[in-house]
Amino acid sequence: MNAMLKIKNLSIHTDAQTLVHNLSLDLYPQRPLTILGETGAGKSLIAAAVAGTLPGALKPEGDITLFDELNPLNRERFWGKEIALLPQEPWLALNPLRTIASQISEVHKLVLNKDKSTSEVRTHHALQQMELDSDGGKHPFELSGGMAQRAAYLCATQAGGKLLIADEPTKGLDESRRDHVGQLLLSHCQSFETKAPRGLLTITHDIKLAKMLGGDIIVMKEGEIVERGDANTVLENPKAAYTKALIHAQPEYWLMESPLSSHPQQVDSSSSNLHIVKKPLLKVHDLSIYREEKTLFSELTFSLDQGEVLGIYGDSGCGKSSLADTLLGLHNDFSGSIDWLQAVEKGQRLKLYQDPPSAHSPHVTLKTLLNDLCALHKLDRSKITALLDRLSLDQDLLERPSSQVSGGELQRFAILRALLMSPKLLIADEPSSRLDPITAAQTLKLIVEVSKEANCGLILISHDQLALSKLCNKVIDLSSY
Template sequence: MSTDLLQARDLTIRGEGVTIAPFSCSLGPGDRLTLLGETGSGKSLIAQAIMGTLPKGLCAQGRLVIDGEAFDAADSTSRRALWGRRLALLPQEPWHALDPTMRAVSQVAESHRHVAGRDRRAAFQAAWSDLTELGLAEAGSKLPGELSGGMAQRVAFAAASAGGAPIVIADEPTKGLDAPRRDAVVELLARTPEAAGALLTITHDIDVARRLGGEVVILRQGQVVERGPAQQVLTDPQSEYGQRLLAAEPSRWPLPKPLGERQAPVISASGLAKTRGGRELFRDLSLTIVPGEIVGVVGPSGCGKSTLGDMLLGVTRADNGEIDRAQGHTLGFQKLYQDPPAAFSPHWRLSRLLDDLVRRHRLDRAAIPPLMARLGLDENLLGRRPGEISGGELQRFAILRVLLLEPCFLFADEPTSRLDPITQRQTLELLVELARERHCGVMLVSHDPALIERICDKRISLEATPSVAKRELDPVMA
């Protein structure tokens, strides 16, 4: 009898223009498997097929063995009894997993109580312990809407892990996290195989795949193009696509071209200060952004990066300081959200959402097809709802939608956090190209200093505590 905890035999996914070729894997106690590949290659669909949560219109075929029990992949309802107890999914989108009306600690405690079987007091003690270990002690009493994207991701991680399932599927578990938080989550993920469990991870972060080790599978357009030990595949890939994937890591990008002649600013600020929850985020912060300029913002989760952008947009008020915006731009100040599901209605098809935008603001509908082509978006995706496409595809639709408004200033909050390295590079290069062409100033938030160095003209660094805060506006190569 096989000792494998998770087997997928000739798993195939089809429907609505999607074809995932037969995929097979076997994970025994202590095994780790990481799926890498381009956005929309089918990585998340494989996880959904195993869980039995494929979007409407897609169907799976093949055989699954989960913790010793055999299943027909086509029967999606048969595996629901395993959720949380024997098979756990750490979702890509925390907003789909968290109840917006429940405080963070209660959501984690609920899993400890109803899945792990602890009494109420023990469940809350375990929940507080989990949140503290993830650096979220102060977030336990907050609602999901009061958390940053990275903090919400860690809360969802804690809730999904509470049941102690021996098989864990982690879909982009480190998306939107700074390096220390990312490494902490990798260490937590590693506990499952270290405790004789099995771990299947989906990620765009090549460094995460390196740290997890085990076996790596590279997917492209639904096909496996390379697989093998992580050290081998991520050091000396044999496939042409694998080589391109590694070459697209931000640290290997060329340095940005100089901006050229500077014009009157689209936005400027002086002496900005903000305190949140009794903690000072920053003070005496000044900046100027001119047309076509890309200014990067780096710093750990919760340091105020998103808050700064919201202040510049007029969504959040500054405690002190002044902000001057260019006049005559009705729709000129726009935001690309860190979590696009929070910015799209889940009930309507993408074609309807774009049509509504065009009608409401009297935009040029003819601008949509060429922008979709430049962003690598298939027209067949227009017939789906936001929850029926990959996170990376939805992120690019968010970029498409905001560019249709032709902004003069764009606050881009982790706009490529869901994209594979190749697509990330292509998308950011396109964003910079369009910003230069359209004379749009961009403030770009990222947890990756290498990405900021290779894309931005200037950099603002925010630190976790005011005592060590380094608030600067310097050329990235300084």
């Protein structure tokens, strides 16, 4: 069977820098091809080069043969029926002014030329597939990250494109839904129901997804291929040092001390070896949270001390982010009691968001953002240098806007910005879901360390129960409430 996609000696560069170096690959129908690697390795640029969506400032060199056409022009003609693209940022891919159901239905009407009745029936069936049948009337901003990702998947795949390019398709999804999306990707690729065989190109840093998909794999670092071959062979017996590092950055390989007891009066900070007296900070009793007359969870009770780490996990849409918003005073539709056992001033309840770019203005430098924060809250600027060093951030980074900073660096800058406020409660909402395994592991451990050093209560929200069990004093499964 001929390759559906052939890339030969592809390089992508700006006037000053080469971002992808001399890449070649073949993608065959019904055999998945996965590109695995760190944030900023150039993986998404390859997808953009194939689809014809590279920004004008980026120049490709080399050959791309797509559906037996060498370097085809006007690749927009392939979009929909020939190429389906599932982008990595669902909130940017979806129309914020229209409901999810209307956007899915539009694919049936405009791409497949189905009548209104047929489109609506197919849309309802698609929403049921993704357990979104009660959410079709919602707009993207009303969905959790995982729900938005599933909705974007439906929009991308309803026309049945022969080549599906999935860019980080499982970001922000819990384990069960990640497996569900993985199976859908496989069935899309390996379906024998259509006359034209289908291909799947997946770009990810999710090693478990890569294992599930199988087929062929390419491991990339800094724009270059470091290892390639059969996915199962490479992931079970990696040869390259970087591939080994990616695999061993997963929580099951973390070598950490046993989680601290949830009751001690002192905590031994692993980095400073200082004994810090823990004081009760927060007590929550019989908390139930509602959105749009729907109960997300009920009768939740817990307490949190200074310097203590509480983990929260559960299925997408179970109310994790709503719990964070409620504790931060941003959501008021709840019952039960939230008692603050210490005085908490304005700006001492803070949140680290799961999508760092959305939390920072891209139009000014990071230095300007810090200057504005210090001026607004009359903060001590002398702390900045020490925090930059503690968080392994270069001073020169502050001269760039957020759009020119990697996801891992930007999340560490967000930690710096929060610590400047001397918070008593810090809520980290999926702070590593946008990061590759190595950067994610470093970031999660760093958040825990600096929170303990600052004697700050930390609530860590994640889909990864194993990671939380190794990082937190206690863990709550919100799906059980």
